[in-house]
Amino acid sequence: MGAEMLQKGAVSARDVALAAGVSRTAVSRTFTPGASVSPATRAKVIAAADALGYHVNNLARGLTRAESGIVALIVAELDTPYRSRLVSALTDRLQTAGKVAMMINTDRSDASVEAALKQAIGYRTDAAIVLSGMPDRALADMCLRNGLRLVLINRDEAWPGTIRVRLDDEEAGARAARTLLRVGSERPALASSASATASLAARAKGFRAVLAAEGVVPIEAVFGATSYETGLALGTDLFSREARPDGIFCVTDLLACGVIDAARHRFNLRVPDDLSVIGFDDIPQAGWEAYGMTTFRQPVTAIAEACVAWLSGPAAGTEAETVRLSAEMVWRSSVAASGR
Amino acid sequence: MGAEMLQKGAVSARDVALAAGVSRTAVSRTFTPGASVSPATRAKVIAAADALGYHVNNLARGLTRAESGIVALIVAELDTPYRSRLVSALTDRLQTAGKVAMMINTDRSDASVEAALKQAIGYRTDAAIVLSGMPDRALADMCLRNGLRLVLINRDEAWPGTIRVRLDDEEAGARAARTLLRVGSERPALASSASATASLAARAKGFRAVLAAEGVVPIEAVFGATSYETGLALGTDLFSREARPDGIFCVTDLLACGVIDAARHRFNLRVPDDLSVIGFDDIPQAGWEAYGMTTFRQPVTAIAEACVAWLSGPAAGTEAETVRLSAEMVWRSSVAASGR
DNA sequence: CCCGACATTGCACGCCTGTGCATCAGGTTC
DNA sequence: GAACCTGATGCACAGGCGTGCAATGTCGGG
Numbered sequence: 206m207g208a209e210m211l212q213k214g215a216v217s218a219r220d221v222a223l224a225a226g227v228s229r230t231a232v233s234r235t236f237t238p239g240a241s242v243s244p245a246t247r248a249k250v251i252a253a254a255d256a257l258g259y260h261v262n263n264l265a266r267g268l269t270r271a272e273s274g275i276v277a278l279i280v281a282e283l284d285t286p287y288r289s290r291l292v293s294a295l296t297d298r299l300q301t302a303g304k305v306a307m308m309i310n311t312d313r314s315d316a317s318v319e320a321a322l323k324q325a326i327g328y329r330t331d332a333a334i335v336l337s338g339m340p341d342r343a344l345a346d347m348c349l350r351n352g353l354r355l356v357l358i359n360r361d362e363a364w365p366g367t368i369r370v371r372l373d374d375e376e377a378g379a380r381a382a383r384t385l386l387r388v389g390s391e392r393p394a395l396a397s398s399a400s401a402t403a404s405l406a407a408r409a410k411g412f413r414a415v416l417a418a419e420g421v422v423p424i425e426a427v428f429g430a431t432s433y434e435t436g437l438a439l440g441t442d443l444f445s446r447e448a449r450p451d452g453i454f455c456v457t458d459l460l461a462c463g464v465i466d467a468a469r470h471r472f473n474l475r476v477p478d479d480l481s482v483i484g485f486d487d488i489p490q491a492g493w494e495a496y497g498m499t500t501f502r503q504p505v506t507a508i509a510e511a512c513v514a515w516l517s518g519p520a521a522g523t524e525a526e527t528v529r530l531s532a533e534m535v536w537r538s539s540v541a542a543s544g545r
Numbered sequence: 546m547g548a549e550m551l552q553k554g555a556v557s558a559r560d561v562a563l564a565a566g567v568s569r570t571a572v573s574r575t576f577t578p579g580a581s582v583s584p585a586t587r588a589k590v591i592a593a594a595d596a597l598g599y600h601v602n603n604l605a606r607g608l609t610r611a612e613s614g615i616v617a618l619i620v621a622e623l624d625t626p627y628r629s630r631l632v633s634a635l636t637d638r639l640q641t642a643g644k645v646a647m648m649i650n651t652d653r654s655d656a657s658v659e660a661a662l663k664q665a666i667g668y669r670t671d672a673a674i675v676l677s678g679m680p681d682r683a684l685a686d687m688c689l690r691n692g693l694r695l696v697l698i699n700r701d702e703a704w705p706g707t708i709r710v711r712l713d714d715e716e717a718g719a720r721a722a723r724t725l726l727r728v729g730s731e732r733p734a735l736a737s738s739a740s741a742t743a744s745l746a747a748r749a750k751g752f753r754a755v756l757a758a759e760g761v762v763p764i765e766a767v768f769g770a771t772s773y774e775t776g777l778a779l780g781t782d783l784f785s786r787e788a789r790p791d792g793i794f795c796v797t798d799l800l801a802c803g804v805i806d807a808a809r810h811r812f813n814l815r816v817p818d819d820l821s822v823i824g825f826d827d828i829p830q831a832g833w834e835a836y837g838m839t840t841f842r843q844p845v846t847a848i849a850e851a852c853v854a855w856l857s858g859p860a861a862g863t864e865a866e867t868v869r870l871s872a873e874m875v876w877r878s879s880v881a882a883s884g885r
Numbered sequence: 886c887c888c889g890a891c892a893t894t895g896c897a898c899g900c901c902t903g904t905g906c907a908t909c910a911g912g913t914t915c
Numbered sequence: 916g917a918a919c920c921t922g923a924t925g926c927a928c929a930g931g932c933g934t935g936c937a938a939t940g941t942c943g944g945g
Contacts, residue, residue: 218901258687292624568894
C-alpha cells in the first residue's frame with residue numbers, strides 16, 4: 206500500500222534491513238553463499254527484499270572482492286557472420302560460468318584497441334578477450350599490472366599472463382591443397398584478403414607449401430578487406446585471367462561466397478563442374494543451398510569453452526599458455542565428389 | 546626501474562597520490578572534468594598516473610554518481626544477420642555517447658529475460674535495451690524502481706518510464722502487397738514464421754489488408770522459427786501446392802533467402818521471371834548476387850540513434866514514449882522490373 | 886600596509902558492500 | 916549449577932571514489 210522509497214536511486218541493503226527489522230549485515234549475509242544466518246532471519250530478509258525489489262549491487266561487491274565478474278569482449282566488425290557466432294558463443298559460455306560480457310567495439314586500429322583496453326581497465330574487468338586488433342607489449346603490461354587477464358584469439362604474440370587460442374590453420378590450408386589436387390585441379394588458386402591476420406597467413410602458407418612440394422605454383426589473388434564484396438572482386442579478377450583457375454581455396458567463407466557468385470553470375474561457370482571452391486569458417490551461409498560450400502568448421506563453442514575455462518581457472522603464473530584447436534572439414538557440394 | 550606495486554590488485558588513486566606527493570583528492574580532481582586543480586599539480590598527477598598505469602575505477606565512481614555508464618543489451622540469437630547488425634550499431638552509438646554496452650543473452654523464454662534483467666539491475670545498469678523477449682509489467686516496475694530505464698524494440702506494450710521503438714511495419718506490408726499486384730501477381734502469397742512478434746504480425750496484417758481490399762485472399766504458409774531453414778520449408782510447402790504462388794512477401798529476409806533457394810534449387814523456378822519475392826530487413830545477404838533481393842531496409846543506425854538519444858536525455862517523467870521510424874524500400878532484382 | 890576576492894588544497898564523509906571480531910543467546914555435558 | 920561449545924548477530928572497518936566545507940595561500944585594489 207504505502208509505497209515509499211520511490212525517490213531516484215536504487216534500493217540498497219539498508220532499505221531491506223530497515224524493512225525486515227534486522228541489521229544490514231544480516232542482509233549481506235543472506236545474499237552471500239556460505240555465510241551464517243538463521244533460517245528465520247533469512248526468511249524475513251528474503252521477504253523484504255522481494256517486496257522492495259532488491260538486488261545486490263555488483264559494483265560495490267566488486268569493490269571489495271578481487272573479481273568484478275565482468276569480462277570485456279573487444280571486437281571489430283561484429284556484424285559479420287563468423288564474428289557474431291563467436292561472440293554469441295562467448296557470451297553464452299561466460300554467462301553459464303557466472304560472468305557477464307561487456308562489448309567494446311573497435312575499428313581495428315591500434316589506437317581504438319588501446320582505448321578499448323583502457324575502458325576495460327576502468328571498469329575493473331576481470332579479463333579482456335581480444336578478437337581483433339592487437340595490443341602491443343606495453344599495453345599488455347599495463348593490463349597485467351591492473352590485474353586484467355588477456356585472451357588473444359588468432360594472434361601470434363605470446364606474453365606473460367596471457368593465453369592464446371589458435372587453430373591448426375596451416376594444416377587446414379594444406380588439406381585444402383591436397384583436396385584440390387585429388388580432384389584433379391590443374392590450375393589451383395588462392396584467394397585471400399590483404400588483411401594481415403596471423404590465421405589467414407597461416408592458411409595461405411599451408412596451402413602454398415603442399416603445392417610447392419608438388420611443383421605447382423598457385424594462381425593468387427590477394428587484396429581488399431575480408432568481405433563478400435572483396436570475394437566478388439577476387440573472383441572476377443581470377444576468372445578474367447588467361448589461365449582460368451579450376452580450383453580455389455578462399456581463406457574465408459565470406460570471400461568464397463563472393464567468388465562463387467562471381468563464377469556463377471558473372472562468368473556463367475558451374476560449381477563444382479567447372480570449378481571447385483573451398484572456404485573456411487563454416488558460416489551459416491556456407492550451408493545454404495545457393496552455396497553448399499565445402500569448408501572448414503570453426504569450433505566456436507570449443508574456442509569459447511577454452512577461453513572461459515582458462516578465465517575461471519587459477520591465475521596461472523607468468524608463463525604464456527597456448528591452446529590449439531583443430532578445424533574439422535565439412536563436405537558439401539562445391540568440390541567435385543571424387544575429392545573426398 | 547624499481548617497479549614496486551606489483552601485488553595483485555589494480556593501482557588506485559592513493560597509489561598515484563603517494564607517487565606524486567599530493568593528496569588523493571588532488572588525483573580525484575585531476576580526473577574529474579571541471580574540478581579545480583592547479584596546472585602544476587595536475588601535471589605531477591598525470592605524470593605519476595601514466596607511470597603507474599592508473600585508470601579511474603568506474604565501479605567505485607558509479608557508486609557515488611547516479612549513473613554507472615553501463616547499458617545492458619538483452620538479446621537472443623545474436624548470431625543472426627539482422628540482430629548482429631543492430632547490436633553492432635547500438636554498441637557503436639553507445640560508445641560514442643560515452644557509455645558502454647553489457648551483453649546479456651537470452652533464449653527468448655520469459656524466465657531467461659527475467660534473469661537477464663535482474664543481472665542488469667545487479668550491475669546498476671543505467672538502462673536496458675530489450676531486443677527480444679518480453680518483460681512483463683511487474684518486471685518492468687522492478688526495473689523502474691531500481692532506476693533502470695527500459696527501451697523496448699519492436700514491442701507493442703507501453704509502460705511508464707519506457708520508450709518503444711517501432712517501424713511502420715504495417716505500411717511496409719501494405720506496400721509489398723501493392724507492389725506484387727502491380728507486377729501482375731495473380732496468386733500472391735505470404736510466408737511467415739510462427740514466432741509471435743509484434744513487428745512480424747504487423748507486416749502480415751498490412752499485406753493482408755491491401756489484398757483484401759482488392760478481393761484477393763493470399764496463399765499463406767506460416768510455421769517454424771525465423772530462420773533460413775524455415776524459409777526453405779515454407780518455400781517447398783508453397784511450391785508443392787496446386788495453385789503455385791507467383792509472388793511472395795516474406796516477413797524476413799532470412800525466410801526470403803530460404804524461399805528463393807527452394808524455388809531455384811528444388812523447383813527450378815526463375816526469380817523474378819516465374820516468381821517475385823520481397824523480403825524485409827535488408828540483411829547483407831539480400832544484396833548478394835545470389836539473391837539480389839528487393840526488400841525493406843531496417844534503419845539500424847536510426848534505431849540506435851533514437852535509443853541512445855533517449856538514454857542521454859533527461860529522465861523523462863512517467864509517460865511512455867514511442868519512436869516510429871520508417872523502413873525504406875530497396876529495389877533489386879527479385880521483383881519483375883515493371884513493379885517499380 | 887590592510888582587506889577582500891579568489892584559486893587551490895586537504896580533511897572528512899558518504900556511497901554500498903563483505904568480513905573479522907566481539908558479543909550474546911541457547912543448549913549440552915559433566 | 917557451572918563450564919563450555921556453537922551458531923547467530925551486530926559493530927566497525929576497508930575498498931576507491933566524488934564532493935562539501937574549511938583552511939591556506941596568493942593577488943589585486945585601496
